[in-house]
Amino acid sequence: EAFYDDRSDADDDMEKGRIKFPQNKLYGRDRELEKLRNIFYQGSSPSDETRPEQASRVVFLSGYSGVGKSALVKEFVKQVQAQQMSKSSESVLHFSGKYSEQSSAAAPFSAISDLFSQMTNELCRKNKEGEALQSEILNEIGSSDLLAADADGDRVLRGTFPVLAALLDATRPEDTSNESEQGEGGASNMNAVKESVLQLLSVVSGTLERPLVLFLDDLQWADAPSLDLLSYLLSTDAQMKNVMFICAYRSNEVGRDHPFAKIMDKVKESTKEDEQLVEVIDLFSLSQDMITQFIA
Numbered sequence: 001e002a003f004y005d006d007r008s009d010a011d012d013d014m015e016k017g018r019i020k021f022p023q024n025k026l027y028g029r030d031r032e033l034e035k036l037r038n039i040f041y042q043g044s045s046p047s048d049e050t051r052p053e054q055a056s057r058v059v060f061l062s063g064y065s066g067v068g069k070s071a072l073v074k075e076f077v078k079q080v081q082a083q084q085m086s087k088s089s090e091s092v093l094h095f096s097g098k099y100s101e102q103s104s105a106a107a108p109f110s111a112i113s114d115l116f117s118q119m120t121n122e123l124c125r126k127n128k129e130g131e132a133l134q135s136e137i138l139n140e141i142g143s144s145d146l147l148a149a150d151a152d153g154d155r156v157l158r159g160t161f162p163v164l165a166a167l168l169d170a171t172r173p174e175d176t177s178n179e180s181e182q183g184e185g186g187a188s189n190m191n192a193v194k195e196s197v198l199q200l201l202s203v204v205s206g207t208l209e210r211p212l213v214l215f216l217d218d219l220q221w222a223d224a225p226s227l228d229l230l231s232y233l234l235s236t237d238a239q240m241k242n243v244m245f246i247c248a249y250r251s252n253e254v255g256r257d258h259p260f261a262k263i264m265d266k267v268k269e270s271t272k273e274d275e276q277l278v279e280v281i282d283l284f285s286l287s288q289d290m291i292t293q294f295i296a
Contacts, residue, residue: 063283
């Protein structure tokens with residue numbers, strides 16, 4: 001399906017004379033996509049419209065840099081989104097964040113902040129198709145004892161994740177939405193951060209027909225506070241419902257003594273009685289047959 005761009009015009013066209021490949025197709029990842037779909041629909045079928053009460057599930061996605069982890073997740077979300085929209089007007093909510101050496105060194109929770117920034121933008125934007133779901137989520141957040149205006153969780157989230165300020169403001173009556181200082185609360189106790197984030201994610205996921213998909217990439221570079229928070233959210237103690245975590249990392253940079261490796265071991269050990277809650281996917285380079293198909 002590759003083709004050679006043999007245009008003879010436009011001498012300054014940098015794309016001329018290059019082999020082109022389709023940009024909207026993923027090759028050689030059918031088995032991995034099936035695993036992701038299976039854990040997403042765990043306990044229900046794609047046609048089941050009831051809100052599931054299953055415990056949250058976790059995918060640990062490993063592979064070398066450039067092997068296609070992000071592309072795999074993007075294609076998975078595209079597929080379940082299409083399936084969902086064919087059955088319901090409610091879309092699959094999915095948010096992501098990516099760590100880097102620079103961002104992790106500069107400030108804690110960088111990728112989680114990016115994820116929350118996407119959540120804020122999605123839930124606060126004007127969208128007639130998703131207006132009912134947005135209203136339900138905002139109402140649930142505003143009704144939460146922990147997250148309501150000026151409650152402890154509200155202050156903790158504003159202080160730790162300033163990107164959530166607009167979302168939290170949107171849950172307040174219009175005449176009080178600007179009364180709280182952004183970032184109020186300063187540094188927060190880590191236990192308070194864990195409880196507040198857990199409550200926020202639980203409120204959002206609890207309103208959805210399908211699992212809330214949260215994708216964190218390059219976790220080999222995650223900072224210590226992020227890993228502490230993630231470890232709690234993935235633990236059985238958190239008892240989260242209706243969330244699908246996808247945790248990607250570079251397998252060649254996470255040894256047995258790496259903090260994230262210890263989190264994976266802890267999660268696997270805690271879910272021994274229900275192994276379906278955890279899926280481990282090792283993404284390798286494409287086989288020779290797949291490469292041949294790609295360029296044929």
